[in-house]
Every structure is written in C-alpha cells, then in structure tokens.
Amino acid sequence: xxxxxxxxxRYRNAGHWRGDVLSDLLREPAAGDPARTAVVTGDGRxxxxxLDDRADRLAAGLADLGLEPGERVVVALPNDVDFxxxxxxxxxxxxxxxxxxxxxxxxxxxxxxRSSGAVALVAPDAHHGFDHRALAGEVAAESPxxxxxxxxxxxxxxxxxxxxxxxxxxLPPPEPDEVAFFLLSGGTTGKPKLIPRTHDDYxxxxxxxxxxxxxxxxxTYLAALPAGHNAALGCPGVLGALRAGGxxxxxxxxxxxxxxxxxxxxxxxxxxxxPAVLSLWLDTAPLFDVDTSGLVIEVGGAMLPPETAxxxxxxxxxxLTHWFGMAEGxxxxxxxxxxxxxxxxxxxxxMSPDDExxxxxDEDLAVPDGxxxxxxxxxxxxxxxxxxxxxxxxxxxTADGFLRTGDLVRRAPDGAITVTGRVxxxxxxxxxxxxxxxxxxxxxxxxxxxxxxxxPVPDPAFGEKTCxxxxxxxxxxxxAGLRAFLADRGVAGFKHPDRLxxxxxxxxxxxxxxxxxxxxxxxxxxx
Ligand code: OOB
Numbered sequence: 001x002x003x004x005x006x007x008x009x010r011y012r013n014a015g016h017w018r019g020d021v022l023s024d025l026l027r028e029p030a031a032g033d034p035a036r037t038a039v040v041t042g043d044g045r046x047x048x049x050x051l052d053d054r055a056d057r058l059a060a061g062l063a064d065l066g067l068e069p070g071e072r073v074v075v076a077l078p079n080d081v082d083f084x085x086x087x088x089x090x091x092x093x094x095x096x097x098x099x100x101x102x103x104x105x106x107x108x109x110x111x112x113x114r115s116s117g118a119v120a121l122v123a124p125d126a127h128h129g130f131d132h133r134a135l136a137g138e139v140a141a142e143s144p145x146x147x148x149x150x151x152x153x154x155x156x157x158x159x160x161x162x163x164x165x166x167x168x169x170x171l172p173p174p175e176p177d178e179v180a181f182f183l184l185s186g187g188t189t190g191k192p193k194l195i196p197r198t199h200d201d202y203x204x205x206x207x208x209x210x211x212x213x214x215x216x217x218x219x220t221y222l223a224a225l226p227a228g229h230n231a232a233l234g235c236p237g238v239l240g241a242l243r244a245g246g247x248x249x250x251x252x253x254x255x256x257x258x259x260x261x262x263x264x265x266x267x268x269x270x271x272x273x274x275p276a277v278l279s280l281w282l283d284t285a286p287l288f289d290v291d292t293s294g295l296v297i298e299v300g301g302a303m304l305p306p307e308t309a310x311x312x313x314x315x316x317x318x319x320l321t322h323w324f325g326m327a328e329g330x331x332x333x334x335x336x337x338x339x340x341x342x343x344x345x346x347x348x349x350x351m352s353p354d355d356e357x358x359x360x361x362d363e364d365l366a367v368p369d370g371x372x373x374x375x376x377x378x379x380x381x382x383x384x385x386x387x388x389x390x391x392x393x394x395x396x397x398t399a400d401g402f403l404r405t406g407d408l409v410r411r412a413p414d415g416a417i418t419v420t421g422r423v424x425x426x427x428x429x430x431x432x433x434x435x436x437x438x439x440x441x442x443x444x445x446x447x448x449x450x451x452x453x454x455x456p457v458p459d460p461a462f463g464e465k466t467c468x469x470x471x472x473x474x475x476x477x478x479x480a481g482l483r484a485f486l487a488d489r490g491v492a493g494f495k496h497p498d499r500l501x502x503x504x505x506x507x508x509x510x511x512x513x514x515x516x517x518x519x520x521x522x523x524x525x526x527x
Pocket of ligand 1: 230325431
C-alpha cells in the first residue's frame with residue numbers, strides 16, 4: 001500500500017525521504033574506522049568492520065541457500081549481536097525480516113509465518129532456559145511455506161546461522177520505497193497485523209529521532225527492551241545508533257542486575273523503557289549506586305504516572321523524554337529542551353512537521369483543543385495499510401488515508417498531545433500489547449468456557465494486567481488451568497491472563513456487544 005504520489009512527492013521535497021536504504025547500515029563507519037565498536041553484549045564487543053563483513057557473508061550465504069529478494073524471514077532473536085547481523089544481511093539481500101519477539105511461542109510464530117508467507121525462520125538455540133530449537137521444529141511442522149530454519153548457536157538438526165556464509169559479493173541494492181521489514185502491530189481488533197516499513201520512511205525515523213535526541217557517532221545507546229520492538233529498534237534505537245555510527249549496548253533483558261552494571265561499564269547516553277520497567281529501575285537503583293546523571297531516558301508505550309517522571313530527575317538525576325509511539329509509524333515526544341512539566345504530563349509533539357493529526361469524536365468530527373477524542377494520523381512514516389488485510393484496512397483507515405489509532409488523546413493549545421485512554425480492545429500490560437480478541441478466541445476454545453471477555457485490571461507495577469471474565473460451561477475452570485491450556489496451545493506467556501472472574505452471565509450493550517467497559521469498571525486489582 002504505497003503513499004499516493006502527491007504525498008510521496010511532498011515528503012521527498014521536504015527532505016524527509018532521501019532515498020536512503022537500510023542495507024547501507026554499518027557501511028560508512030566500517031569503511032572510515034573499521035575498528036570502532038558497533039555493538040557490545042554481555043559476551044563481547046564487535047567492531048563496525050567485523051559486523052559489516054559478517055553481514056556481507058551472511059547475505060551471500062543466504063543467497064546461495066536460494067533466498068530471494070522480497071521473500072519474508074521471521075526473526076525471533078534475543079538482544080544479541082546475531083540480531084544485528086541477521087537484519088543487516090537480510091536488508092542487503094533485499095529479503096524482508098518479519099520482526100517477532102523471543103517471547104513468542106508456537107501460536108505467534110506460526111501466525112507470523114503464515115500471515116507473511118515467510119520462507120525462513122531465525123531463532124536462538126535456547127534462551128532463558130527455554131528450548132527454541134524444539135519450538136522452531138513445531139512451527140516448521142505446521143508451516144508449509146517454511147523452507148529454512150536457521151538457528152543461532154547449536155543448531156541440532158537445523159541449519160546453523162554460522163554455517164550460512166559465502167564470500168562477500170555485490171548484491172543489487174533494494175529500492176528506497178520498498179518494504180524493508182515488517183513490525184507487529186499491538187492490535188486494534190482481531191489478531192495483531194503486519195506493518196510494512198519502507199527503507200525511506202524508517203531511515204527518516206532513524207535520522208529525525210537521532211537528531212532530536214542529539215545522538216551522534218560518539219554516542220552510546222542501551223537497548224534494554226527487545227530490539228525487535230519499534231521503541232528499541234528505531235527511536236533512534238539500535239538501527240538509529242548504527243546509522244549514526246554510534247555504539248549499541250544490547251542488554252539481554254531490562255532486569256536491573258543486567259542493566260545497571262552495563263550502565264556503569266559502558267556509560268550509555270540514551271535508552272528506552274516502558275513505565276513498568278522504569279519503576280523497577282527507580283526502586284532498585286540505590287542498590288547499585290551507578291551514576292545515571294548522563295542518561296537520557298525515553299519513556300513510552302504505556303501511561304506514565306507524573307510521580308514516576310519526577311523521580312527520574314530527583315532520584316536518577318537523568319533526563320526524561322516522554323513518548324507516545326506505535327509500530328504503525330506515528331511518534332510524538334517531548335524534546336530535550338522542553339520544560340519539565342511538559343515532559344511529565346504530555347507526550348509532546350509529532351516527530352515530523354509533515355505528520356498530520358485529527359482528534360475526533362464518535363461521528364468523526366474534530367473536537368476542540370483540550371477535549372478528548374480518538375487520534376487519527378497520517379504522515380511520512382505512518383503506514384497506509386496493514387499487510388494483506390484489505391477489509392480490516394477499509395475499517396481502520398479513512399478514505400483519505402488517516403489511520404484510526406484507537407487511542408484517546410487531547411491536544412493542548414501549544415500542540416502537545418496527551419494520551420488519556422483508548423477505544424481499541426487491547427490490554428497494555430506494562431507496555432506489552434495483548435489483543436483482547438485474540439486472547440478471547442484462544443480462551444473460548446477451553447471446554448469449560450461457555451463465553452469469555454478479557455478486560456484490563458489496574459496494577460501498581462504493570463499499569464494494567466489481564467483479567468478473563470468467564471461464564472463457565474459446567475464446572476468452572478481455574479486460572480492455573482486456563483494458563484496451562486494456553487501454554488499447550490503455544491500462546492506466549494505474557495498473554496496468559498493474570499486474573500480470573502467467574503460470572504453467570506456477561507453484560508451486554510444496547511446493540512448486543514459484550515459491555516467490556518462495564519466489566520473493566522467493575523475490575524479491582526484483586527480481580
Ligand atoms: C509502542 O508501540 P506499540 O506498537 O507496541 O504500541 C502502540 C500503542 C499505542 O497505540 C498506545 O495504545 C500505546 O501503545 N502507547 C501509549 C503510550 N505510548 C504508546 N499509551 C499511553 N501512553 C503512552 N505514552 O508502544 C512504542 C513505539 C515507539 C516508541 C514508544 C512506544
């Protein structure tokens with residue numbers, strides 16, 4: 001779904017889209033200063049020269065395996081150097097990464113393969129004690145399009161990523177307006193959808209966010225969130241840091257005992273967190289006694305209590321920028337020089353001067369500044385359609401190409417946007433988005449569930465947790481039973497409900513839909 005020509009021309013003339021391609025990542029620093037550190041992990045340090053060469057060799061090796069430009073490859077790797085090498089190699093080949101999470105299980109990975117028509121899957125051998133090789137085998141068994149399973153580490157019966165190598169050769173570069181990779185949507189209705197991001201649009205996002213965060217070749221970015229998520233990938237994140245010729249520190253998890261030693265050792269100037277993780281960092285920081293005063297912390301993804309924002313300054317001595325972002329491409333954030341009140345209570349202004357926003361009521365009519373309405377967005381990074389779901393696209397895009405975000409916001413007279421809620425059926429569990437429709441469908445398959453509604457419940461640490469409200473069929477199910485059932489169905493653990501409420505009937509609205517608002521209003525932290 002390309003942008004219409006008039007808008008594409010506008011974005012090019014404005015200098016947003018400059019014809020950059022992500023296959024060029026690593027190239028310039030590797031040529032100019034090959035020994036410079038590109039990536040640091042818990043296990044090692046990797047130079048631009050080394051990673052550039054590894055990406056070239058992997059791209060050639062993948063071409064020898066028969067992988068063609070345009071073919072999709074599901075990548076579900078942890079924050080490790082392989083993530084960077086695999087992504088850049090696929091960009092160079094013109095193959096299209098579909099970025100999953102290492103937390104994904106059979107249900108999610110098979111869905112990603114199926115919905116993208118992927119021909120290959122890249123996974124680790126094991127991670128945090130979980131056998132991803134066995135998981136890859138299960139996915140392969142139910143994915144007829146999959147020709148290759150590539151394993152980082154000990155490959156068992158599959159192909160080892162390290163063995164996919166061939167002498168570097170010149171490959172035709174991708175076109176700037178082609179899809180560079182797919183991100184996964186947090187969902188509005190139904191299952192999460194695939195979001196195409198082009199070389200031009202993502203390069204603009206990487207450049208503009210790096211400039212706004214004053215991130216340059218001497219800067220270090222700490223990736224504490226999963227690198228496959230837009231927040232840590234490209235705001236400016238892992239790819240933006242590499243594009244700028246800076247250093248990326250990849251933390252295996254956002255856990256304080258992993259992150260604080262890395263901050264002490266590598267002194268990153270920029271990182272991204274979600275509010276739940278930030279609270280954990282704040283609570284545990286005194287135990288580590290690390291100097292965090294040089295750190296700019298981008299916080300977004302879920303509601304940030306103003307008290308938490310305040311603690312970033314008083315307890316960490318760090319600088320806070322507050323972000324509203326979505327994988328769909330719209331970003332709004334407070335700038336480094338904004339007054340602190342703005343950073344505490346709003347998500348600032350859109351990234352691009354050519355981002356267009358509308359805030360509308362139920363009739364799609366614009367609401368005045370200061371009043372709450374649904375946010376509609378269009379712009380040089382905002383997708384024009386999810387992949388291969390025309391009827392869904394017809395619902396969530398206006399005729400003139402604005403995306404209905406499903407988020408409720410208000411705009412102050414100075415243009416700053418504040419998120420106040422949402423109309424979409426998702427649970428925002430510490431920043432991890434769970435599609436209510438998807439989870440209800442999975443739970444409804446349980447034999448003891450007659451009907452089910454999934455609603456958020458307030459949680460002091462996560463902001464929201466997930467409550468399943470169940471009308472039983474016979475003996476009511478238990479929470480543990482439902483969770484085990486979902487695990488058996490291969491549903492990722494973060495989607496399993498945290499609470500269960502058993503009821504005799506669900507409330508319905510006048511038009512006969514489950515009244516989730518009433519259920520959510522009844523919900524207490526205890527469930
Ligand atoms: C980020 O991206 P996604 O795609 O995982 O989630 C997008 C959704 C938004 O539609 C909104 O519902 C929610 O996450 N959200 C917020 C928020 N920022 C995002 N809700 C309340 N307050 C905020 N500040 O979450 C994401 C992508 C890039 C940068 C930062 C976050």
